[in-house]
Amino acid sequence: MTPMDWTRTPDLLKDRVAIVTGAGGGIGRGLAEALALSGAHVVIAARRAATGEETAALIHAAGGSALAVETDVADPAAVQQLVDATVGQFGGLDIVVHNASSGLSGKAFKLAEINAADYAEQAGVALGAAFLLARSSFPHLRDTGRGRFIVLNSSQGLHGGAMNPVYTATKSAQRGFVKALAREWGPYDIVVNAVAPAALTDAAKVYLESDPARSAAAMKSFPLGRMGDMCDDIGAAVVALSSDYWRYVTGLTVPVDGGYYTAL
Amino acid sequence: MRADLRVWLIGAGSLGADVLQPLADGLTELGADIALEIALKVAERPSVDRLAAELPAPDLAVLCLVPDAALARQPLAEQSFETWKEAAQDGLFETIRLFQALEPHLVDRGGAVVMIGPSLSLVGCPELVALTTLLEGQRGLVKSLARQWGARNTTVNWIAAAPRALSAAFADAPLAAKPDAVSVALGGPLDLQRDIAPVLAFLATPAGRKLTGQTLTLDGGEWMTP
Numbered sequence: 001m002t003p004m005d006w007t008r009t010p011d012l013l014k015d016r017v018a019i020v021t022g023a024g025g026g027i028g029r030g031l032a033e034a035l036a037l038s039g040a041h042v043v044i045a046a047r048r049a050a051t052g053e054e055t056a057a058l059i060h061a062a063g064g065s066a067l068a069v070e071t072d073v074a075d076p077a078a079v080q081q082l083v084d085a086t087v088g089q090f091g092g093l094d095i096v097v098h099n100a101s102s103g104l105s106g107k108a109f110k111l112a113e114i115n116a117a118d119y120a121e122q123a124g125v126a127l128g129a130a131f132l133l134a135r136s137s138f139p140h141l142r143d144t145g146r147g148r149f150i151v152l153n154s155s156q157g158l159h160g161g162a163m164n165p166v167y168t169a170t171k172s173a174q175r176g177f178v179k180a181l182a183r184e185w186g187p188y189d190i191v192v193n194a195v196a197p198a199a200l201t202d203a204a205k206v207y208l209e210s211d212p213a214r215s216a217a218a219m220k221s222f223p224l225g226r227m228g229d230m231c232d233d234i235g236a237a238v239v240a241l242s243s244d245y246w247r248y249v250t251g252l253t254v255p256v257d258g259g260y261y262t263a264l
Numbered sequence: 265m266r267a268d269l270r271v272w273l274i275g276a277g278s279l280g281a282d283v284l285q286p287l288a289d290g291l292t293e294l295g296a297d298i299a300l301e302i303a304l305k306v307a308e309r310p311s312v313d314r315l316a317a318e319l320p321a322p323d324l325a326v327l328c329l330v331p332d333a334a335l336a337r338q339p340l341a342e343q344s345f346e347t348w349k350e351a352a353q354d355g356l357f358e359t360i361r362l363f364q365a366l367e368p369h370l371v372d373r374g375g376a377v378v379m380i381g382p383s384l385s386l387v388g389c390p391e392l393v394a395l396t397t398l399l400e401g402q403r404g405l406v407k408s409l410a411r412q413w414g415a416r417n418t419t420v421n422w423i424a425a426a427p428r429a430l431s432a433a434f435a436d437a438p439l440a441a442k443p444d445a446v447s448v449a450l451g452g453p454l455d456l457q458r459d460i461a462p463v464l465a466f467l468a469t470p471a472g473r474k475l476t477g478q479t480l481t482l483d484g485g486e487w488m489t490p
Contacts, residue, residue, distance in 0.1 A: 076345050111363060111367060111409060112367060114360055114364070119357050120353075123353045124353075128345070131340070134340055135340060135341055160406075161407075161411065162408060165360065165405055167403045168402060168405065169360070169402070169408060170406065172400045172403055173352065175404075176398070176399070176400025176401065177396065177400075179386075179387060179388025179400075180389055180392060181388075182386040182389075183389065183390040184339060184340060215470060251388055
């Protein structure tokens with residue numbers, strides 16, 4: 001695989017301002033780095049200040065622009081504060097990437113095991129935060145004339161998954177959110193999409209490296225033969241969706257998964 | 265249709281009432297034994313125990329559960345968080361609760377579950393963001409449970425029906441429209457009692473139970489999804 005050459009498009013998102021939630025690590029960090037490598041000012045929303053600062057430091061070390069804001073995305077006041085801090089620091093907001101996900105997302109549940117607290121935790125981050133981010137960011141995304149609202153989704157939101165019905169349901173619900181909001185915000189030139197990634201996260205690496213035979217079998221599901229790098233593959237797709245090149249694409253869930261899901 | 269079909273119709277909210285009563289009438293015309301339970305509000309929770317007492321051992325359960333708050337048209341930016349939660353998040357949780365209540369009565373017995381909702385969620389509807397979110401969440405839940413319950417001899421499917429065939433609530437909704445819909449060729453607008461009830465009955469037959477986790481779009485051919 002040829003490494004992504006970020007030096008070819010350093011100004012693709014020049015002077016644009018992006019918020020990435022759940023950017024204290026994992027996919028969110030990869031997305032934030034990709035947006036910064038493309039010239040955007042990136043606001044790192046992370047539940048723990050230390051992880052957000054780590055991501056910001058990585059971006060600064062690479063010559064990029066970043067601000068870390070400690071944020072509980074399920075808290076209406078915290079989300080409003082995040083948006084206010086972003087606009088206060090950078091003078092506007094062009095791109096919102098809602099990537100944050102509950103820690104329960106990867107946990108297996110039989111239907112009968114789901115309780116109100118576990119549901120509220122997952123739905124609060126997947127759906128409540130999506131609503132709050134959209135509501136708080138709307139005036140700024142409208143005013144910029146090139147607004148982007150992107151939700152990190154999952155293949156389970158497309159084909160359904162048995163493992164965690166709440167995860168599947170909330171990821172599917174996010175797809176509905178994106179479709180409806182794309183129609184509602186189209187008149188304001190705000191583009192709304194979802195990305196369903198197959199990312200090689202740290203957790204995925206551990207899982208795959210624990211059993212090479214299982215890993216080899218799993219890779220056969222991907223025509224490209226690998227899971228995606230969080231910055232160079234998944235981040236690059238989010239950069240593309242954020243750029244002018246994809247400004248006429250809205251309301252979609254885009255699988256960014258090496259060809260894993262092709263049933264659309 | 266099998267002669268001894270036993271059907272539960274369970275729902276909540278005004279949309280549940282609009283949808284399930286005509287379906288009950290249509291299934292009764294087809295010879296099914298029917299038990300109907302509609303809670304006025306989603307939070308009141310339809311009583312599965314009452315259905316079990318009235319008509320035990322159902323073959324088919326038909327569900328339609330939408331909070332009235334989800335039917336109120338409003339731009340997202342003007343919506344309160346409380347309304348959003350009631351419409352989208354609480355609505356989805358109550359759907360999960362309903363499936364949990366159904367599980368002991370249906371699963372492992374070779375039953376079929378069908379949820380029905382307006383097809384507007386397939387394409388999205390402005391001013392009804394919470395409703396679209398809820399419906400797609402319910403549709404995803406159907407897929408997840410089809411996978412969980414498939415090995416236990418139970419099917420779960422979703423019917424996406426033309427919104428205006430379901431309820432007058434959608435009469436003036438800003439629905440996306442496909443100019444070359446073919447409903448005329450299909451004999452006019454879809455009717456719940458006449459057209460959709462037989463599809464439900466089919467899904468409880470041995471042939472129909474080969475379908476699970478599917479979205480059956482009964483919208484007169486308007487949106488032909490990939």
